[in-house]
Amino acid sequence: EAQVTQNPRYLITVTGKKLTVTCSQNMNHEYMSWYRQDPGLGLRQIYYSMNVEVTDKGDVPEGYKVSRKEKRNFPLILESPSPNQTSLYFCASSSDRSGFGGELFFGEGSRLTVL
Amino acid sequence: SQQGEEDPQALSIQEGENATMNCSYKTSINNLQWYRQNSGRGLVHLILIRSNEREKHSGRLRVTLDTSKKSSSLLITASRAADTASYFCATLPTSGTYKYIFGTGTRLKVLA
Numbered sequence: 001e002a003q004v005t006q007n008p009r010y011l012i013t014v015t016g017k018k019l020t021v022t023c024s025q026n027m028n029h030e031y032m033s034w035y036r037q038d039p040g041l042g043l044r045q046i047y048y049s050m051n052v053e054v055t056d057k058g059d060v061p062e063g064y065k066v067s068r069k070e071k072r073n074f075p076l077i078l079e080s081p082s083p084n085q086t087s088l089y090f091c092a093s094s095s096d097r098s099g100f101g102g103e104l105f106f107g108e109g110s111r112l113t114v115l
Numbered sequence: 116s117q118q119g120e121e122d123p124q125a126l127s128i129q130e131g132e133n134a135t136m137n138c139s140y141k142t143s144i145n146n147l148q149w150y151r152q153n154s155g156r157g158l159v160h161l162i163l164i165r166s167n168e169r170e171k172h173s174g175r176l177r178v179t180l181d182t183s184k185k186s187s188s189l190l191i192t193a194s195r196a197a198d199t200a201s202y203f204c205a206t207l208p209t210s211g212t213y214k215y216i217f218g219t220g221t222r223l224k225v226l227a
Contacts, residue, residue, distance in 0.1 A: 004157075031213065042203060043158075043217035048211060058214055100135060100145040100165070101207035104215065106157035 002027045006091050006107035013081055014115050021076045021110045023091030029105070031094040032074040033058070034066065036087040037109075043090065049074055081114040088112075121204060121221040129226050134191040136221040138204030139184075147180055148205045149189050152220070158203065161189075166209075196227045 004025045013019055025032065033048035035058075045058030048069040063085055065077040074093075078085060089110045096102030121136045138147070146165045150158040163224045164171045164180045164187070177190040191198055201220045208216065 033215070035217070040219060042219040043205075045214055045216070048213055055213065059216075090134065092158075100177075101148075101163075101213075103148070103160040103163060103216070104158070104205070106150075106159070108157045109155065111155075 001107070002004060003091055004091055004105050004107040005078045005112045006089070008078075008110060009108065010111050012113045012115065016080050017079050019112075021078075021089055021091075021112070023074045023076065024033075024072050024073065025074075025093040025105070027093060027095065027106055028071065028091035028106065029095045030071065031096060032068065032105075033092050034064070034074070034076045035092065036060065037090060038087050046076065046089075078112075080105060082114075083114050086112060086114050121202070121218045123221060124219070125222040125224070125226040127226065128194060130194060130196055132194055132196070134194050134223055134225070136189050136219055136223070137201055138187045138189070139198045140187075140204075140206045140216070142184065142206075143209045144182075144206045145209055146207055147156045147178075147187050149176075149187075150205060150217075151204045151216060152202075154204065156187075161202075161210075191223075194225045195206050199223060 007022045032053045034046040035043040039042045044060045047066040049055045091107040092104040094102045148163045149161040152158045162173045167201045175192045203220045206220045
């Protein structure tokens with residue numbers, strides 16, 4: 001089954017404790033991206049990756065890191081989480097190679113609480 | 116800042132009625148997409164309309180795009196209780212970066 005898998009789905013952590021949210025897709029997609037969703041603000045893009053070893057900042061990259069060492073995986077790293085990073089996080093991927101954009105496939109989300 | 120803004124923010128209708136929601140954006144785009152999200156779940160792609168298209172249909176969905184007004188509308192005909200969800204528009208600007216911009220969404224409630 002074609003899917004984007006995120007882990008963990010739920011996490012409560014404390015300020016400053018490094019954490020990684022994993023994202024894996026089995027569709028051989030080149031494009032992957034991370035979003036955070038906050039009430040009243042919709043989804044905001046954190047980082048995206050056009051291909052292996054190619055990543056770029058989205059609109060809200062501060063406090064986050066990503067890596068794309070393999071095509072299928074795109075982990076989101078919070079080196080020193082703070083309470084304002086409490087949010088619902090989504091990973092998405094796309095097969096689009098045209099550069100004009102295509103359907104995004106989303107994971108089920110990771111709800112993160114930073115105390 | 117958010118480029119896409121949906122209108123209305125919330126909509127409540129009876130089953131069988133049509134639901135219309137609108138999206139406005141600010142810059143030139145390559146395409147515009149609509150997504151559905153059931154309460155806290157992942158977003159599901161509904162339809163994509165390219166900047167050179169004016170109207171597109173998919174089942175009970177009809178999407179229009181007016182690039183001169185920088186706006187789009189999503190019409191769901193003969194709505195069902197299962198259509199209850201939040202709906203988001205997403206745009207990909209022609210700026211050269213691959214940054215999708217999502218709106219803040221319309222919460223649709225269909226009453227049985």
